[in-house]
Amino acid sequence: MLLIECPWCGERDESEFSYAGEAHIARPLETEKLSDEEWANYLFLRKNIKGLHREQWNHAAGCRRYFNVERNTVSYKISGSYKIGEQGPVGDDT
Amino acid sequence: MSKYSIFSLARNAMSFHQNWEKVWRSPEPKKQYDVIIVGGGGHGLATAYYLAKEHGIKNIAVLEKGWIGGGNTGRNTTIVRSNYLWDESAHLYEKAMKLWEGLSQDLNYNVMFSQRGVYNLGHNLQDMRDIERRVNANRLNGIDGYVVGPEEIKRAIPALNVDAGCRYPVLGASFQPRAGVARHDAVAWGFARGADQHGVDIIQNCEVTAIRQENGEVTGVETSKGTILAKKVGVVVAGHCSVLADMAGFRMPIESHPLQALVSEPIKPVLDTVVMSNAVHGYVSQSDKGDLVIGAGIDSYTGYGQRGSFSGIEHTVAAIIEMFPIFSRVRMNRQWGGIVDTTPDACPIIGNTPVKGLYFNCGWGTGGFKATPGSGWVFAHNIATGAPHELNAAFGLDRFTSGFLIDEHGAAGVAH
Numbered sequence: 001m002l003l004i005e006c007p008w009c010g011e012r013d014e015s016e017f018s019y020a021g022e023a024h025i026a027r028p029l030e031t032e033k034l035s036d037e038e039w040a041n042y043l044f045l046r047k048n049i050k051g052l053h054r055e056q057w058n059h060a061a062g063c064r065r066y067f068n069v070e071r072n073t074v075s076y077k078i079s080g081s082y083k084i085g086e087q088g089p090v091g092d093d094t
Numbered sequence: 095m096s097k098y099s100i101f102s103l104a105r106n107a108m109s110f111h112q113n114w115e116k117v118w119r120s121p122e123p124k125k126q127y128d129v130i131i132v133g134g135g136g137h138g139l140a141t142a143y144y145l146a147k148e149h150g151i152k153n154i155a156v157l158e159k160g161w162i163g164g165g166n167t168g169r170n171t172t173i174v175r176s177n178y179l180w181d182e183s184a185h186l187y188e189k190a191m192k193l194w195e196g197l198s199q200d201l202n203y204n205v206m207f208s209q210r211g212v213y214n215l216g217h218n219l220q221d222m223r224d225i226e227r228r229v230n231a232n233r234l235n236g237i238d239g240y241v242v243g244p245e246e247i248k249r250a251i252p253a254l255n256v257d258a259g260c261r262y263p264v265l266g267a268s269f270q271p272r273a274g275v276a277r278h279d280a281v282a283w284g285f286a287r288g289a290d291q292h293g294v295d296i297i298q299n300c301e302v303t304a305i306r307q308e309n310g311e312v313t314g315v316e317t318s319k320g321t322i323l324a325k326k327v328g329v330v331v332a333g334h335c336s337v338l339a340d341m342a343g344f345r346m347p348i349e350s351h352p353l354q355a356l357v358s359e360p361i362k363p364v365l366d367t368v369v370m371s372n373a374v375h376g377y378v379s380q381s382d383k384g385d386l387v388i389g390a391g392i393d394s395y396t397g398y399g400q401r402g403s404f405s406g407i408e409h410t411v412a413a414i415i416e417m418f419p420i421f422s423r424v425r426m427n428r429q430w431g432g433i434v435d436t437t438p439d440a441c442p443i444i445g446n447t448p449v450k451g452l453y454f455n456c457g458w459g460t461g462g463f464k465a466t467p468g469s470g471w472v473f474a475h476n477i478a479t480g481a482p483h484e485l486n487a488a489f490g491l492d493r494f495t496s497g498f499l500i501d502e503h504g505a506a507g508v509a510h
Contacts, residue, residue, distance in 0.1 A: 001404045002395075015405045019394035021349075040495040044347035044438050048336035050398045073350075074398045 140470020163282025190468025333433025354402025
């Protein structure tokens with residue numbers, strides 16, 4: 001069971017949260033100028049990292065706000081949480 | 095290699111079964127092959143088998159980083175069916191179903207394919223509309239199936255709770271009689287034996303660490319057992335396909351998630367078919383040993399850990415108890431997880447890649463086992479000819495650019 005720290009509410013059980021995918025994917029600004037490849041890249045292609053992964057979570061059964069988590073996708077160890085727009089921690093890859 | 099038969103059984107009984115020959119060799123890798131298959135699961139071994147048998151390419155290596163069938167092939171809940179909604183996937187899975195029906199004879203290896211039928215339950219009006227639509231689509235594609243009501247379901251599965259007063263009442267189901275289960279390990283071993291008989295080298299404990307390329311063409315792979323050269327490389331590594339794609343220098347529309355399953359202690363025969371439900375999110379069958387084989391949905395987050403979350407177990411068991419209250423006192427024996435490679439449209443990616451001579455077969459997500467022979471069949475064609483088989487032409491990587499997605503979330507959903 002993951003223990004996830006919400007930046008607003010503190011540490012809570014994973015069942016209070018919903019996962020919202022890879023973090024730091026910015027929506028392209030001039031969408032009318034995008035090629036099909038650029039759209040595919042934005043919509044579908046993912047890093048799917050084996051190791052340290054920056055991802056979005058939503059505290060669905062709490063404050064209902066989104067935030068980012070850095071987590072190792074092999075050990076599932078969480079190295080830190082940070083608010084949307086912040087740089088976040090640089091975790092050790094263990 | 096001798097053929098398995100009643101006579102070979104009798105002959106070996108004379109020597110107290112001490113002299114059965116090895117089912118496949120364990121050769122050291124050669125310097126060069128015509129084709130390298132990365133991944134020794136069911137799909138990879140089936141690819142090698144059909145490449146050798148149907149396309150006459152015998153100089154093949156199957157590289158497996160662990161042991162064959164030790165990944166998702168040995169971790170699934172063994173359900174086989176072909177009742178998919180859209181034409182593209184229905185044809186692909188039905189090809190697999192037709193191969194399943196003759197597979198034990200073809201391989202001379204008992205894969206214990208048991209066509210005991212699969213029920214997909216509907217619990218509300220929209221479920222039933224979706225089920226009727228899917229069954230009609232299946233029948234138009236020549237796939238068996240019909241819609242059954244609660245009374246018929248109760249007659250077929252007495253242990254199922256169809257009480258109208260329960261939280262998720264059973265309003266009906268789709269039933270595919272030709273669907274069923276197969277023995278997952280036997281599928282890997284049977285294809286390995288068949289491929290080995292055709293001269294394919296199966297190399298276990300050999301991890302691929304890099305993909306060699308020159309001028310946009312693949313030239314071989316670096317492995318933990320040294321460099322192995324080949325002009326054609328087929329990658330069939332399920333949960334790790336993003337890692338292999340990264341080695342080759344491109345990205346995939348794939349996210350790897352943990353999916354877990356569990357089996358109970360063996361009990362007397364209670365369930366002689368397969369029951370699945372998308373709405374309560376669980377599926378169950380009973381193995382020949384008597385254990386209930388239970389599975390459900392993926393963990394929401396990505397992961398390569400080959401283990402599932404505790405909350406996942408809770409959801410799974412809750413769904414099974416909702417359908418079968420009498421299972422509430424059955425103790426669970428084992429629980430495990432695998433890594434499934436999910437795509438945005440719940441359909442596989444089979445075909446060419448940006449690198450010439452490099453082919454990928456992945457993205458089967460939660461439901462790859464049922465497709466094992468069909469997947470190998472089309473992928474072997476793709477590798478041998480360099481162009482997709484008509485059955486996998488729609489499943490190329492380019493569909494994420496063209497927008498021609500095949501949305502199978504309804505039929506793939508929870509039902510693996």
